[in-house]
Structures are given as structure tokens and as C-alpha cells.
Amino acid sequence: MSDEMPTDLEVVPNPPPLPDRPDDGHKGLFGRVLVVGGSDAMLGAPVLAGTAALRTGSGLVQLALPRAMVPFALSITPELTSLPLGENPNRTMLAEAANKADVLVVGPGMGTARLARLRLWRLLTVDKPAVLDADALNLIAASGEWPATTSLRAVLTPHPGEMARLMPLIGGSDPAGGPPRVPTDDAGRLRVAVAAARAFKQVVLLKGKRTVIADGRRVYVNTTGDSSLSKGGTGDVLAGIIGSLIGQGMERFEAASLGAWIHGRAGEIAGKKLGPRSVLARDVVEAIGEVLRAM
Numbered sequence: 001m002s003d004e005m006p007t008d009l010e011v012v013p014n015p016p017p018l019p020d021r022p023d024d025g026h027k028g029l030f031g032r033v034l035v036v037g038g039s040d041a042m043l044g045a046p047v048l049a050g051t052a053a054l055r056t057g058s059g060l061v062q063l064a065l066p067r068a069m070v071p072f073a074l075s076i077t078p079e080l081t082s083l084p085l086g087e088n089p090n091r092t093m094l095a096e097a098a099n100k101a102d103v104l105v106v107g108p109g110m111g112t113a114r115l116a117r118l119r120l121w122r123l124l125t126v127d128k129p130a131v132l133d134a135d136a137l138n139l140i141a142a143s144g145e146w147p148a149t150t151s152l153r154a155v156l157t158p159h160p161g162e163m164a165r166l167m168p169l170i171g172g173s174d175p176a177g178g179p180p181r182v183p184t185d186d187a188g189r190l191r192v193a194v195a196a197a198r199a200f201k202q203v204v205l206l207k208g209k210r211t212v213i214a215d216g217r218r219v220y221v222n223t224t225g226d227s228s229l230s231k232g233g234t235g236d237v238l239a240g241i242i243g244s245l246i247g248q249g250m251e252r253f254e255a256a257s258l259g260a261w262i263h264g265r266a267g268e269i270a271g272k273k274l275g276p277r278s279v280l281a282r283d284v285v286e287a288i289g290e291v292l293r294a295m
């Protein structure tokens, strides 16, 4: 990975507007999102992602998650539908659901066990746009190389810890010989996001204060958001928002940029109501409506 700052980038100053929502539309027009995630220890992550997608305007959101969790997940958000996953890899049913969807959100709370890996590898062969988050990224990092055969057109949404795990795949290392680390300054974060986008040929969103979105040619640095978002589950909310915008027809870089902006504003609004310390990820989901109404 080069230490040079790329000089051939278009810096996008503002996120794009929301896509149109025709008055005579129906749920089939506004995107079918499939969220694949959840594991014994983590139910909240896929539910937060799916609920955020519904709040952002998706017509239909289905959660593919372990069978035992389905009743609990649906009792939190009954507007979600489910694909119960059993102990076998269930890869055919999963691939069928993925093929019916307009966009996939893969990884929130999925864990890194064998079944999760098998399911992810099956999904990587589906020709769909996707948001790859959390454990989807950890599984790819653990495999040691970017899956060159993937047909997914993805937005990767690593936090700096996940990005550090991916860095060996783009030739990133710590000069001192320790584990790779993501720089904390703006220029360094931008360099890493652009290098990853170019190496993987995907859209990369590097989370944190001043989230960076890069597609290899363009870069957008988000300015919304504060410490109201510094709590478990808010990244899952972001994955759902971006998936929803892609499902509503937005191009991936634009969806990731606008999604980061909406997510940050929703965090700020929730923080004003409750105080930044007390905001939960679900409060960020609840604030999405206020953000969208004002746009």
C-alpha cells in the first residue's frame, strides 16, 4: 500500500439528494432488502439493520437468521419477514432469497463460525449489489485474500478495527512490525479507504468521526454525526440505511455517501433529545424519519 496521497481523486463536497418516491408507488417499487446475519450471541444487529432499512423507505425487508431467533426478531419488528436458517448450510434457499432481493446486507451479528463462512461464500457468487459489514468483512479478512470470483457489487463498511484486519489484503503493514493499524488523521484515513477501494474494486466506507467513502475515483468525507453514535449497534443501523438506499435505486457510492450523512444526522437528533450518552442504536433508527422529512 502506497504512503502517497492519491492526486487523481474527485472530492465530492455534498451527498446526493434522496431518490424520488412516486405517490402511486407500491412496496415492490421501493426495494426488497435481504439482511443475512445474527448468531446465537447477537440478535440485535440484524434486527437493527432491517428496521433501519424499513425506516429509510424500503418496501420489503427479509431477515435470514438462525431459526431459533426468528420469533424474537419478528416480535421486535413485526414488519420484517424472515428466512429461518437451520443447522445445515441452507445455501440453496439462501441463494434463492438472495436472487429475489434487490440488495443484500450481509454480516451484522453473523459470527465467524463455519456455517457463517459457508453462507457468505455462497452469497459472494450472487450477482447483486450488497453491503458487506462486520463479520462478512472479518471472514474475508481471515481468508487472507479478496474473493476475486465474487459477483457481488459491494459497499464494504469497516470500522477501523475491521479495516486493520483487511489491510494485509491490500499490502498494508505496520512499519514497526506489529499488527496493521489504520491512521487516525484525516489524510491517512482517506489514503487507506482509497487504497482499499482500488485494490478490491469496490466502494469502501471507513467508519469513524468524518467517515470516508471512496470508490477509487471519487471520495466523500462525511461531516454529520457525533459521540451519540459511539455505542454498539449503530454500525448495523448504517448498514441497513445504505442497503435501503441501494434498494431504492441509488448507485453504491452515492448510497453510501447519503447513508452516512443521514445516519450522522439521525445520531445528532437522537443526541439532542436524549443526551449523547444515553442514545441507543434503536433511537438512531427512530430519528431517521425526522431526518428524511426535513430533506
Ligand SMILES: NC(=O)C1=CN([C@@H]2O[C@H](COP(=O)(O)OP(=O)(O)OC[C@H]3O[C@@H](n4cnc5c(N)ncnc54)[C@H](OP(=O)(O)O)[C@@H]3O)[C@@H](O)[C@H]2O)[C@@H](O)CC1
Binding pocket: 041, 042, 043, 044, 045, 046, 107, 108, 109, 110, 111, 134, 135, 159, 160, 161, 162, 207, 208, 232, 233, 234, 235, 236
Ligand atoms: N446488539 C448486537 O447484536 C450487536 C452486535 N454487534 C456485532 O458484533 C460483532 C463484532 O463486532 P464488534 O465491532 O463489536 O467487534 P470487533 O470487530 O472485534 O471490533 C472491536 C475491535 O475493533 C476495534 N475498533 C472498533 N471500532 C473502532 C474504532 N471506531 N476505532 C478504532 N478501533 C475500533 C477495537 O479496538 P480497541 O478499541 O479495542 O483497540 C477492537 O479491537 C459483529 O458481528 C457486529 O455486527 C455489534 O454491532 C454490537 C451490537
Ligand SMILES: Nc1ncnc2c1ncn2[C@@H]1O[C@H](COP(=O)(O)OP(=O)(O)O)[C@@H](O)[C@H]1O
Binding pocket: 134, 159, 207, 208, 209, 210, 211, 224, 225, 226, 227, 228, 229, 230, 231, 232, 233, 234, 235, 236, 237, 238, 263
Ligand atoms: N464520535 C463519532 N462521531 C461520528 N460518528 C461516530 C462516532 N462514533 C461512532 N460513530 C459512527 O457510529 C458507527 C459505529 O459503527 P460500528 O463501530 O461498526 O458499531 P457496531 O459494530 O457496534 O454497530 C459508525 O458509523 C461510526 O462512524
